[in-house]
Amino acid sequence: MDVYGLIGNPVKHSLSPPMHEAAYDELGLDARYVTFEPQPDEGVQAIESAATLGVRGVNVTVPFKQDVLAAVEPTAVARRIGAVNTVDLSSDPPQGHNTDAPGLRRALEHHGVALTGRAVVVGAGGAGRAAAFALADEGMTVDVANRTVERATSLAKDVTESDTPGSATGASLDSLSTVLADADVLVNATTVGMDEDRSPVPANALHDGLAVLDAVYSPVSTRLLRDADSAGATTVDGLWMLLYQGVEAFEFWTGQDAPLETMNSALRARVDFS
Numbered sequence: 001m002d003v004y005g006l007i008g009n010p011v012k013h014s015l016s017p018p019m020h021e022a023a024y025d026e027l028g029l030d031a032r033y034v035t036f037e038p039q040p041d042e043g044v045q046a047i048e049s050a051a052t053l054g055v056r057g058v059n060v061t062v063p064f065k066q067d068v069l070a071a072v073e074p075t076a077v078a079r080r081i082g083a084v085n086t087v088d089l090s091s092d093p094p095q096g097h098n099t100d101a102p103g104l105r106r107a108l109e110h111h112g113v114a115l116t117g118r119a120v121v122v123g124a125g126g127a128g129r130a131a132a133f134a135l136a137d138e139g140m141t142v143d144v145a146n147r148t149v150e151r152a153t154s155l156a157k158d159v160t161e162s163d164t165p166g167s168a169t170g171a172s173l174d175s176l177s178t179v180l181a182d183a184d185v186l187v188n189a190t191t192v193g194m195d196e197d198r199s200p201v202p203a204n205a206l207h208d209g210l211a212v213l214d215a216v217y218s219p220v221s222t223r224l225l226r227d228a229d230s231a232g233a234t235t236v237d238g239l240w241m242l243l244y245q246g247v248e249a250f251e252f253w254t255g256q257d258a259p260l261e262t263m264n265s266a267l268r269a270r271v272d273f274s
Ligand code: NAP
Pocket: 062, 100, 103, 122, 123, 124, 125, 126, 127, 128, 146, 147, 148, 151, 189, 190, 191, 192, 194, 200, 214, 215, 216, 217, 238, 239, 241, 242, 243, 245
């Protein structure tokens, strides 16, 4: 049997096990997906131990996405984002991917969102970095707005100095209304809205013609997405990004096309949409 898993802390409520196991069952693969919860300073050790035990691949989540860079050979995408969320342990050294970036891009494309023009990314942590690079790679001009402005400026500099066709500028949250006025795509990559009824973006800054993806998926229907819907914007919930980052990981590990509908149903069956 092939074993895959998730390394994070906490991981108890993760939606990844049912999503991946539904795919194995659908394709008749002799595989299981389990969770590992090492102490916060044990990320590298956890990767090494999993490799020793013959685990074929792991996803990596908070707080280990940056730390595990030291235990893997990162792809170019993972290196410039500075975070790894998928590790292929069947190669030596293990290969570290970042599937949050293609996951975000594919979630937007699934909803027919054209990745051209201007984008606003709110947040400059791991998800914000993945979003900014993913959108700049499509040639978009990206405004990164973050509570800590220095992080936004630093991310924007990394994007602009990379070989991506797009470019980025750092800004404070105060400038959101201004930068959103002529934006085509908005991504919330902060934790604001997670398990709370708050939005990081003023409702009156949202408009039709905008596509809004909220990386937060708990709750699925966030305040931001409800505000965006009321403003006539296209909305994409965080489960779509979660789905597609999982699809990418599944395909790296197994070399097979992921059963998208099965994985999507397994995810959505386990969340409360109320
Ligand atoms: P992170 O690295 O810890 O970054 C957190 C971000 O949130 C930072 O930009 C931080 O700003 C900002 N923030 C935190 N509290 C804030 C507040 N009160 N007001 C304004 N900004 C605030 O976290 P992450 O890994 O990027 O994750 C961010 C979100 O994306 C989480 O909700 C996570 O679940 C979600 N996510 C979803 C997916 C998916 O597949 N759907 C994938 C990855 C992440 P400062 O820099 O000022 O601290």
